[in-house]
Amino acid sequence: MSDLAPFWRDVLSDLNRQPMAATIDPLDLRSTDFARCHAVRLSSVDDYRLFAYFSAPDGSGPHPAILHASGYASVVQVPSYEERRTYASLAMCARGQRLSDRPYAAAFPGLLTDRIEDPGRSPLRGIVADNIRAVEFLSGQSEVDPDRIVVVGSDMALFATALAPGIRAAVVADPLLVNLGTLAHTVHDYPHEEINDYLRAFPDREETVRASLEIFDPSRLSDRIAARVLLSCGPPGSYFDRGRAETLARRIPRAEIYERTGRGYLDRIAIERWIAEAIAA
């Protein structure tokens, strides 16, 4: 395992110094007949207050748990009804997303290039910390079996798995930040296009931006990942196709690849089975 870069050592150090100060309040509106939902508020680096949905099945635990790492979108959804039957679930609203948007309300498009020329000030730094904090919170809940936590998401699932201890398994779909600096110019859909827009407007910052994107490339931490990882990739021609998934998988000690069929029902069942098996193993 490589030494952790000073940038990430500092993030972890900042996070360790920041008390979590979690509050957990019942959220009756989003509870079900078989699971209690809670509104969680907790602190992350820069003394930023975050919101998360936490649901746990009724009855004796501890339960296996799923952390929904934050994605690149403004809205974070309540954990799904069916999932909440079996798992404790935490859906994290990282800084900038709705419900965690004070004082920072991210723009979409916009978040990806916000202060990107300075990794120390980029919101991505705090967002990574927010997801590590989510793992810490989940691990500490009495309803949760800390040895059976699965992280589901994209880039932030990779970061959390690399930087937070104790995660059993991770499902990572279509990471955006992997190799983004060299990949962006080949993709003209958002959010990749944000990088193209930015470099067109500020061509003199290209080197700085690429250096920053390298710091925020989770694949650079991949040899630190001890968990089983399922890389969920798209069909040929998508930006994270099997070829790119294989490249990433070679850098992660225990990675497997699932190429989605395009038939969402079958894909969902396959991934649910993988998670169940990973937790049972």
Add this chain to the structure above:
Amino acid sequence: MRGRRKSRIIGPVTGPHPSTHGTAVHRPADFEAFWDETLAILASSPVDVHFEHDRLRSTPEVDVYDVHYTSYQNVRIAAWYCRPAGARGALPAIIHVPGYVSEPAIPKGSARDGFAALSLAPRGKLRSHGQFNPGYPGLLTENIVDHRTYGYRGFYCDAIRAMDVIFTRPEIDPGRVAVAGSSQGGALALLVAAMRPETRCAVVGAPYLTGMIDAIALTHSYPYQEINDYLRQFPERRESAARTLAYYDLINFAPRIVCPVLINIGLRDDVCPPETGYAVFDALRCPKELHPYEDCAHDAGGQWHGAVSRAFLSRHLRGPT
């Protein structure tokens, strides 16, 4: 409505095929009057549209504009407008309407394909939430007990008004304007086609807001689950909620549509149950095409259907006017 188990879609299909849906929606007697009144209120607010060229987002191939306009009850609405760079003349155009939780995309791809394109952020979306912000979850049940103040009343108007916005552009051909979207965007595409007869054709993916009362019995997935959550808390409000939703159900708008409509659905969609997709398709009286995709969920066959949609748009927008 037939009796069904909730979450039937999770697990192998063993029941009746979704095409035998049995979904029906009560049409309030004052449905037309209510929407006539709504359109009159909308008309009382000037469009007051403002297009600002966005240099950051524009490229050598595509001009991008940051758009703002006024809608129902004077709420300011944001949108993105794209056109092929420097385009003049009579461009075919597409109005893109967004899904429930997603932020509207900047429609550069449509402009690269030769269309003018408007992508709107109805009230409550990030760029349009200064005056109205029920949140997500939240929009679907915002004042659900009163059809006159239901959150979707203004939201629907924001989509309907998009046609007025795009008509202000001198480079578009007003006879060749399509509307397209998926999920909530599919519902809004049907709505615009119903309320704006100028619509040349509509591309509708996995339509939401159709057969809503049946949908909440068929699925526990969000966003419909918002209604189940709400009624679990306030069971005594079920009738008034159902009464409100009837004014907003796209099955009741469908017979008004005269333009060609293309619909795709996933036969295992747990977000917008396929039964409700079939129901709205059956309610259409216009030229129509339905593409159901086996074993697809809310993706509704998107991996294959994109080519079908592009061909449909090309046929209706690039042909002779």
